[in-house]
Amino acid sequence: MSETTSPKIRRRGGFRLQLEPRLEEPPRWFPVAVSLGAILVALVLGGIVIAFAGGDPFRSYAHIARASFGSLGVISDTIVKATPIILTALACSVAFRMKLWNIGAEGQFIMGAFGASAIVLTPILPAETPRWLFVPVMMLAGMLAGALWGFIPGYLKAKFNVNEIISTLMLNYISIAWVNYWVFGVWSEGGFQMSAKFPENAWLPRLLDYADSIPALRGLTTHAGLLLGILAAFVVWLVIYRSRWGYEIRLIGDNPAAANYAGINISRNVIFVMMLSGALAGLGGMSEVTGVVHRLQTSPIAAGYGFTGIIVAWLAKLHPAVVIVVSILFGALLLAGREIQPSGVPKMIQGIILVSLIASDFLLRYRLRLVRVGVEA
Amino acid sequence: MDPLIILQAGVASGTVLLFATIGELLTERSGVLNLGVEGMMLIGAMTGFSVTVATGNPWLGLLLAMLVAGLLSQVHALITITLQADQVVSGLALTFLGTGISLVLGEGLSKAGTVALLPSFSIPLLSQIPILGPIFFTKQSILVYIGYLLVPATWYFINRTRPGLHLRAVGEYPAAADALGINVHGMRYLYVFVGGVLAGLAGATISLAVAPGWFSELTTAGQGWIAVGLVIFAQWDPVRAAVGSYAFGALRRLILDIQGPTLLFGFANPFYYNPYWGFFLQMLPYAFTVIVLVIGSREAIRKRLGAPAALGTPYIRGERGL
Numbered sequence: 001m002s003e004t005t006s007p008k009i010r011r012r013g014g015f016r017l018q019l020e021p022r023l024e025e026p027p028r029w030f031p032v033a034v035s036l037g038a039i040l041v042a043l044v045l046g047g048i049v050i051a052f053a054g055g056d057p058f059r060s061y062a063h064i065a066r067a068s069f070g071s072l073g074v075i076s077d078t079i080v081k082a083t084p085i086i087l088t089a090l091a092c093s094v095a096f097r098m099k100l101w102n103i104g105a106e107g108q109f110i111m112g113a114f115g116a117s118a119i120v121l122t123p124i125l126p127a128e129t130p131r132w133l134f135v136p137v138m139m140l141a142g143m144l145a146g147a148l149w150g151f152i153p154g155y156l157k158a159k160f161n162v163n164e165i166i167s168t169l170m171l172n173y174i175s176i177a178w179v180n181y182w183v184f185g186v187w188s189e190g191g192f193q194m195s196a197k198f199p200e201n202a203w204l205p206r207l208l209d210y211a212d213s214i215p216a217l218r219g220l221t222t223h224a225g226l227l228l229g230i231l232a233a234f235v236v237w238l239v240i241y242r243s244r245w246g247y248e249i250r251l252i253g254d255n256p257a258a259a260n261y262a263g264i265n266i267s268r269n270v271i272f273v274m275m276l277s278g279a280l281a282g283l284g285g286m287s288e289v290t291g292v293v294h295r296l297q298t299s300p301i302a303a304g305y306g307f308t309g310i311i312v313a314w315l316a317k318l319h320p321a322v323v324i325v326v327s328i329l330f331g332a333l334l335l336a337g338r339e340i341q342p343s344g345v346p347k348m349i350q351g352i353i354l355v356s357l358i359a360s361d362f363l364l365r366y367r368l369r370l371v372r373v374g375v376e377a
Numbered sequence: 378m379d380p381l382i383i384l385q386a387g388v389a390s391g392t393v394l395l396f397a398t399i400g401e402l403l404t405e406r407s408g409v410l411n412l413g414v415e416g417m418m419l420i421g422a423m424t425g426f427s428v429t430v431a432t433g434n435p436w437l438g439l440l441l442a443m444l445v446a447g448l449l450s451q452v453h454a455l456i457t458i459t460l461q462a463d464q465v466v467s468g469l470a471l472t473f474l475g476t477g478i479s480l481v482l483g484e485g486l487s488k489a490g491t492v493a494l495l496p497s498f499s500i501p502l503l504s505q506i507p508i509l510g511p512i513f514f515t516k517q518s519i520l521v522y523i524g525y526l527l528v529p530a531t532w533y534f535i536n537r538t539r540p541g542l543h544l545r546a547v548g549e550y551p552a553a554a555d556a557l558g559i560n561v562h563g564m565r566y567l568y569v570f571v572g573g574v575l576a577g578l579a580g581a582t583i584s585l586a587v588a589p590g591w592f593s594e595l596t597t598a599g600q601g602w603i604a605v606g607l608v609i610f611a612q613w614d615p616v617r618a619a620v621g622s623y624a625f626g627a628l629r630r631l632i633l634d635i636q637g638p639t640l641l642f643g644f645a646n647p648f649y650y651n652p653y654w655g656f657f658l659q660m661l662p663y664a665f666t667v668i669v670l671v672i673g674s675r676e677a678i679r680k681r682l683g684a685p686a687a688l689g690t691p692y693i694r695g696e697r698g699l
Contacts, residue, residue, distance in 0.1 A: 053481050101465050161678065162670045165412065165465065166606040170663040173599050177656040185653030311473070314466060344480025344593075351416075351473030355452060358467050362460040 019366045031364055035315065038360035042353040049348060060340055067339065068332030076207065076220040080292060082331030084109065086229035086324055087284030088309025090236050091146075093318040095277040097240060098253040102274060104153060104168025105281040106306025107175035108146040112282025113289040114179050115145025117296040120198045121187045127199040134202045139228075139286055146282015147275040149175065154274025158267035164274070176302050183296050194297035204291040225287030229327075232280055233320040239276075240320070249273060281306060304347070308334070311354045383630050384512045391626020392524040393582045397604035398611065398618045399531055400575025404450075405608060406535065407568035408548040408687035411453050412468025414576050415601025416475020419594065421446040421580025423479040423486065426591045430489045435585050439495065442581035443574045449475055450573025454566045461691040472601070476594060486591040495519055495586050518586040520578075524619075531615040544568065548685035551692040561692050576601065599663065606666040610673035613685065621669065625662060632658045 047057030068078045088105040095102035102108075116138040119125055125137060149171060156162035180193075187195040207220035240246040252259040252266055260266060285301065293300050312330055316322035330350070337346030397414050404411045425442035429435045449471065456467045496519055503514040513525070535541040543564060546554035551561045583596055590596075603625060611618035635641070636648045636655050648654050677684075 049478060049481060053484065103469065156667070156671060160671050161674045162667070163606075163609060163674070166602060166609070166670060167667050169599070169602045170606070170666045173663040174660045177659040180659075181653055181656035184656070185651075307473070310469065343484065344477055347473070348477025348481045351470060351475070351477040354470040355456070355467075355474050358462045358470055359456050359460055361462055365461075 015370050015372055018369045018371045020369055022365055022367055026364060031317070034360045034363050035357065038356040039353055041360075042349065042356040045356070046345070046349045046352050049352075050345060055340075055345075060345065063340060064333060064336035067336035073219055074335070076222045078328060078332045078335050079222045079226055080331075081335045082324075082327040083223070083225040083229050083291065084284045084288045084305040085308050085312055085327040085330055085334075086226075087232060087287065088281050088306045089312035089316065089323045089327055090229075090232055090309075090320060091277045091280035091284070091306075092309045092313035093316070093320065093323060094236060094240065094249075094280065095273055096253075096313055097318050098249045098269065098273050099256075100157075100270060100273055100277075101165045102150065102153070102168050102277045103165050103310065104149065104171050104306070105277070105284075105309045106302065106304065107168065107172035108149040108278040108281035109285040109288070109306045110172075110175040110179055110302050111149040111278075112142035112146040112285025113293075113296065113301045114175075114182070114285070115282060116142035116286035116289055117187075117195065117198075118145075120202050121182075121195050121296065127202075129201065131201040131203075131205075135204060135224075135290070138202065138290055139283060142282045142286025142289075143279040144282070146285065147279040149282070150274040150276075150278020151271065154271040157274070158270045172306070176298060179296065179298050179301070183298055187296060189295075195295045197295045198290065202290060203294055204287065206291070221292070223287070223291035225284075225291040228283060228287050230324065232283065233324055236280070237320040245272075281309070308350060311350050314354065315357060381508070381511050383634055384627055385515065385517070387627025387630040388513060388623055389517060389521055389587050389626070390629050391623035392518075392521045393579045393587055394600060394604055394607060394622035394625050395524045395527070395619055396520075396575045396579035396582060397601060398607045398622050399527060399615055400572040400579070401604055401608045402611065402613055402615060402618055403531070403535075403544070403575070404568050404572030405688055406544055406548045406613060406685055407565045408551060408685055408690070408692070409454070409457060409565050409569050410464045410468060410689050411450065411471070411569060411572055412465060412605060413450065413453055413471025413475060413601075414572075414604050415597055415599065416472035416479075417446040417449050417573050417576035418475075418580035418583075418597045418601045418604075419479040420449055420475045421577030422584040422596045423483040423580070423591060424577070425581030426489070426492065426584035426589075427483065427486055429492045429585060430486065433493055435493050435495045438585055439578070439581045442584075443577040446475075446577025446580065447570050447573040449478075450569050450576070451566070454569040457691065458562050458565050458569070461693065464689050464691075480593055483591050483593065487593065489591070492585075492589070494589055497586075518582075520582050520586050528615050528619040535615065545685075548687055551687050555692070555694060565692075576604075579604070603662065603666050606670050609677075609684075610669040612673060612677065625665070628662055628665065632661060 043061065047061070050057045050060055067074060069075055088109055091105045091108065092102060119134070119138050119141050120127070125134060152171060153162070153164045153167040156167055157164045183195055184193055189196045204224040206223040207217040211218040240249060248259065248264045248269060251262065252264060252269055256266060284305065288301060288305070289296060308330055312323060312326045316326045333346050333349065340346070397418055401411060401414050421442040424445045425435075425438040427438075428441045429438035432438070452474065453467050453471045456462045457464045497516050498519070499516055500514040500522070504510040506514070535544060543554065543559050546557070547559060547561050547564045555561050580597065584591060607618060607621045607625070610621050635658065636652070638646055639649050640646055648658065
């Protein structure tokens with residue numbers, strides 16, 4: 001063991017693969033190349049499993065590409081799918097930046113959809129309320145509901161040191177049961193498992209609403225939620241990289257002990273960051289329910305956008321602008337995945353991408369080197 | 378709504394949590410946090426059921442369920458032990474991966490119908506004991522009995538044997554364990570594998586004994602995450618893990634049964650007359666997990682006990698550790 005302190009991976013023939021910690025920063029293109037390589041490896045591995053399950057991997061992937069970027073109409077549909085992911089991924093990025101593992105974007109998203117719906121269905125505002133009032137009030141309600149759902153695990157973490165991974169996950173399940181109670185019971189429309197349709201002035205405007213003046217927009221369902229997502233990404237960027245609060249968040253994430261010595265109140269930041277994260281996810285739920293579903297219904301809302309957000313945040317290295325790009329790619333995967341058999345393929349590919357991505361991070365910290373055994377490197 | 382029947386069925390469904398919790402407990406004792414329990418349980422449930430459908434032999438299904446989940450756990454081991462990646466993210470990824478693969482390979486399996494299940498039987502003399510006999514020793518699956526044996530065996534292994542001492546050393550102070558000549562990385566790979574095998578066993582316990590069949594993600598319905606929470610509640614002690622697991626099993630069963638009768642303690646049963654209240658009952662296991670975590674975390678602060686000291690940190694020889 002005196003020869004080297006770095007871990008050995010494999011011994012083969014007269015050569016050995018040796019790992020050395022990277023001392024200098026790798027060039028800027030290198031992390032991007034590693035991430036792309038990881039995705040490529042993931043697609044190959046996913047293809048193997050698809051083939052194993054009796055599918056044709058090439059046709060599956062070709063289908064995904066065609067069904068998501070093949071025409072203006074499907075590109076618009078891809079963006080519709082990407083919109084909720086942008087907001088949940090931003091929610092995860094903010095929390096993960098502080099090494100706060102908010103796995104509850106799913107539940108906060110669902111509660112956001114519930115909060116927005118409550119404005120219409122309770123009703124808190126009458127059905128004939130104009131859109132300029134309806135939409136902002138629903139946004140506020142969605143963000144509040146999401147922030148509340150983030151406050152609970154944040155408070156428990158700050159006060160009792162309760163592991164936030166498990167508490168946020170448990171709240172996901174609770175939020176689904178909570179919404180089910182309302183859509184199966186109180187707000188059920190004629191015994192169906194969904195609420196009544198919202199009045200049109202409670203919908204987010206869509207591109208097709210302007211088809212009368214611009215015919216090219218006919219049939220395009222992209223809605224104003226995309227603008228909310230882009231705006232939120234900008235705000236998150238401002239907060240994280242350009243504000244004092246963001247500096248505190250990043251310092252706590254990188255070195256909690258140093259942050260503590262610097263006099264930063266960690267408990268308070270845990271609660272506030274969880275609430276900000278919850279509010280972003282809640283805004284995503286509001287955007288989905290008012291932009292796409294137009295009624296409260298469990299299955300299209302609790303469709304796993306919160307979990308996809310985790311992967312997207314990680315893939316984007318928590319950077320808000322990159323989140324938007326990666327979200328669109330994952331929107332494509334989800335959109336095209338609806339028709340692919342077997343039906344679990346998109347979920348599986350997401351899992352494999354995340355695994356190979358984490359594994360590839362290793363290459364950023366170490367360099368691989370082939371050395372001849374017995375010869376000093 | 379016979380309390381004995383609820384408790385009897387509760388012990389059976391608690392056995393699922395027991396296997397998963399003990400497995401995660403052993404993994405964490407070696408210093409590795411594996412949040413992939415849910416994914417490993419799902420792949421175990423799917424493999425166990427699928428193999429049994431194909432071969433008609435539930436024992437073979439059980440064996441392969443354990444093996445496949447164990448193999449999946451090695452992905453986490455490779456990423457966190459050798460490649461030193463963050464254990465939280467890797468564990469999450471493992472759950473995504475396990476869930477995704479289970480859904481793809483389990484496609485169409487939900488229509489497979491009934492299969493041969495693992496045997497259930499009563500233990501002769503023990504089943505005659507009043508109250509305890511009917512709850513613990515009457516018409517239980519063989520897996521439930523294996524669960525009874527696993528708890529004291531794990532306790533004895535961790536606290537009274539030499540390999541158990543090595544396990545604790547690796548989790549508490551890996552540098553010292555390394556100096557003693559214990560292979561830290563090897564031990565961690567081993568106990569991540571053991572945790573995977575037990576999670577696979579837990580999954581197969583669902584699909585081949587407690588609630589037979591394959592219902593995609595609803596097969597486990599978050600029980601893997603509850604198991605991770607129970608490890609914290611149990612303060613890494615197998616006996617407390619057993620108490621927690623059986624209590625949660627009984628709660629799950631109670632929730633199912635409480636909505637049946639028209640009368641509850643002589644009063645009109647509100648859950649019968651307001652079926653939608655059942656959704657609040659469904660929240661209970663998850664809400665209780667949070668409550669149990671609060672209890673466990675407070676206790677850990679008070680007694681200055683807690684997680685294995687090296688939990689969550691990779692061991693790199695030559696680097697300053699704890």
